[in-house]
Amino acid sequence: MNLFQIISEIEKVDPEVYDRLDSRRSIFKHMTGLGQKLSAAALPLAVGAIFNKVYAQTPMNASVNDVLNFALSLEYLESYFYNAGQASAPLQLGLSTTNKAALEIIRVDESNHVTFLRGVLGAAAITPPTTATFDYTGGKGTGAGPFADVFINPATYLAVAQSLEDTGVRAYKGGAPLLMSNKTVLTAALNIHSVEARHASRLRTMRRGGANNNAASQGVPAAPYNAAPKSWISGTDNGGASPAQTAPIYGAGNNTNAPTGVTFDAESNTTQGGANLTTLPNTTGFPASAFSEAFDEALDVTTVKAIARTFVVNGSTFLA
């Protein structure tokens, strides 16, 4: 009788069998003593009882669904933003051909993320929000917030876009540890995460080169990076595109209930895993900015929600 061999066989069909069991050790504990009491003929029944318990559980626990619905909410925020941008003629007039093409790629990716996450969640997915749920001016429903000209002025539009993408990168990173119980979901989330980072990088290029610049990747970053950022986040980017509203996107999160060993530091953080990056060997001569640029930071759900609700109308329960 070799229980591990059986589980190993099952693993070929169900790669997540070990996650469904508590652990190899605990399954062994379940079996301890059984062997003495049961004959070999009765063992399959006992093993069956254990697995029956395991597979009777829902494969995805509530917290995984919650994290995915949270991600889906953010994807709606992004997706509707790019749809509205594409529909605005005055905005399109101010964008170069290459920038329009890039924004269309991003728009399609975000729309695909919505569809994908809805597919993953199935019946557990949230009700789709209406477009009236969002106010991308940051006016919470007045349409006259700090980004009042967002769908007319390409510079404002790209600034908001960068803010949304940089937030998305931090949100997926913060959510990843909560998805470790489901390897397929975790990998999918990581695969969206890196796409958001690619988007953020491209949007930063657009802002650096200017909305009407046709060169895909030119432009010189200019400190303090509010208007002409690098492709990666340097320090806290001086609060981002519009510091009064966007500073939290680059600031520290809330470490209450953070997963073990995880902290939600500001983007300017230069200590990783307890190691002070600035004192690593072989890095002398690097500019101070390099140490924070080399690592993006994660952000917790509560802080991300507060940021996202900058663009949700007052009274809405969306992302509440």
Add this chain to the structure above:
Amino acid sequence: MSDNLQPLYTPIKRRSFFTYAGATALVLAGCSKDSDPTTSTPGTISLGAGDVGVLNYAYALEQLEAAFYAQVVKTPAADFLAGELAYFTQIAAHEAIHRDFLKAAITKEKVGSLLQDLTPIFTTINFSSRNSVLTAAKLFEDLGVAAYNGAGILLKSQAYLTVAGQIASVEARHAALVRDLLTPGSFAADDQIDANGLDKQMTPTDVIAAAQSFITQQLDASLVGK
């Protein structure tokens, strides 16, 4: 991707479980020894097992990237466009910091398990040619993103998963820039992003196979995360 999606929301049916249970009786009779995953291929350097293996795996890639960009900065291509050397100088610093961070993390995690210094082979890269440098950079950055994306499920520690993500998104930012420098508008092109809007992931053995021609030492990633 639709095949991969299936396990996300389809519970294993009770009926199919009982198929396993039925087979159990048969398997019981003829069970062999535990399959032992702890042996490595002779003549190669094993990256190790468990989380340390994943860290060593990342360390191998970061060594390669850091060495590459250090050379790019040291002997910049004559036909770099304005501003490009500055980009590469920044990326070179990021990769060197990733490399040295991982070295410190591995040493802290398990003394004596640190992967040796690797010797890069860059003979196929023409460092005096912008196109050759950008082509190699694109390969390394996309490979890095896919490697980190695929390594997430191998990690046991939430803290290491987070730090891997912290590096992964910076690699993705690099990848997008480098891709656009090489081919304008390709930052998230269809060869990299699928119809679901998802980036790629690769297994350690596939990544090492793709990187092996740039590394003198023969690496074995078969135990990574096991």
